[in-house]
Amino acid sequence: MAPILEVEGLQKRYASGHEALSGVDLTIEKGEILALLGPNGAGKTTLISIICGLVTPSGGQVRVDGHDIRHDYRKARALIGLVPQEIALEPFETVWNLVRFSRGLFGKPRDDAHLEAVLRSLSLWDKRDAKVHELSGGMKRRVLIAKALAHEPKILFLDEPTAGVDVELRRGMWEVVEGLRARGVTIILTTHYIEEAEEIADRVAVINRGQILLVEEKARLMARMGRKELRIELQHRIDALPDRFAAQGLELIHDGNAILYHYDTRGERTGIASLLAELAEEGIVLRDIVTRQSSLEEIFVGLVTEDAA
Numbered sequence: 001m002a003p004i005l006e007v008e009g010l011q012k013r014y015a016s017g018h019e020a021l022s023g024v025d026l027t028i029e030k031g032e033i034l035a036l037l038g039p040n041g042a043g044k045t046t047l048i049s050i051i052c053g054l055v056t057p058s059g060g061q062v063r064v065d066g067h068d069i070r071h072d073y074r075k076a077r078a079l080i081g082l083v084p085q086e087i088a089l090e091p092f093e094t095v096w097n098l099v100r101f102s103r104g105l106f107g108k109p110r111d112d113a114h115l116e117a118v119l120r121s122l123s124l125w126d127k128r129d130a131k132v133h134e135l136s137g138g139m140k141r142r143v144l145i146a147k148a149l150a151h152e153p154k155i156l157f158l159d160e161p162t163a164g165v166d167v168e169l170r171r172g173m174w175e176v177v178e179g180l181r182a183r184g185v186t187i188i189l190t191t192h193y194i195e196e197a198e199e200i201a202d203r204v205a206v207i208n209r210g211q212i213l214l215v216e217e218k219a220r221l222m223a224r225m226g227r228k229e230l231r232i233e234l235q236h237r238i239d240a241l242p243d244r245f246a247a248q249g250l251e252l253i254h255d256g257n258a259i260l261y262h263y264d265t266r267g268e269r270t271g272i273a274s275l276l277a278e279l280a281e282e283g284i285v286l287r288d289i290v291t292r293q294s295s296l297e298e299i300f301v302g303l304v305t306e307d308a309a
Ligand SMILES: Nc1ncnc2c1ncn2[C@@H]1O[C@H](COP(=O)(O)OP(=O)(O)OP(=O)(O)O)[C@@H](O)[C@H]1O
Pocket: 014, 015, 016, 018, 019, 020, 038, 039, 040, 041, 042, 043, 044, 045, 046, 047
């Protein structure tokens, strides 16, 4: 499939001399959901702002569906919808007028049927004549998305879509994102909530100090980087672990009623079979065995900490 977005060697040095991006490469396929994860100041907003033509890059290239964002700005920009983090909407304007103006800004001919479909998909159709100040916070966020979709973009950037939103609204927002993907919109979202990436992204890009540390399919990333934890529950409690296990990093937990073993899913052997055999040799009888995969959050923290070292 042809990429919808190609970022090559992108650099940004602000007038202050601060290098916010130092050679970012990123390719995004049509119809995928990519989560851009990074700590504060990593360069996420700078990257999005350059792609959307709000900040001028110091070097490198960006193409949107083949259109260079500098030489072919209008065509490139028309393919992008941006949902900013801050809610900045005219309080006394109606929802309908806002989406209509937004479409007009991109020089698109009037298409009330499209706007109706957008508002319906965001459960805002009943609110089309309401003024912004009459809406709840969650509805205002959905109006921001409706505005960004008014001109039929192929890529939608969501900058922290659920920051400060309660859990229920966050779920609602994820459903909206799923619905958009089903209609073929490519979505790039920045988030501080790892569970958001874990829940809805197809791929995850981790950015730190202006560089992409990794871009990978979420499922593969979790399988490749994820350490697993094995909790071995014992039939009878023990006072201490036999010495032979000291080197294997086993931990006695739950007041001697369970043993914790960490293994790396990247390793060729997990060592579980031999561990269980050795425990049997020591006369330690097992009651149950429970495994747990490390979360994306643990993987992310591990990556960023490694990068800082
Ligand atoms: N206009 C500017 N002038 C100088 N430095 C800037 C400017 N905008 C951003 N920076 C710096 O560039 C770096 C990257 O900022 P950016 O806003 O892209 O990060 P971010 O990953 O979006 O962070 P956050 O999650 O906090 O929004 C930061 O160190 C920031 O202070």
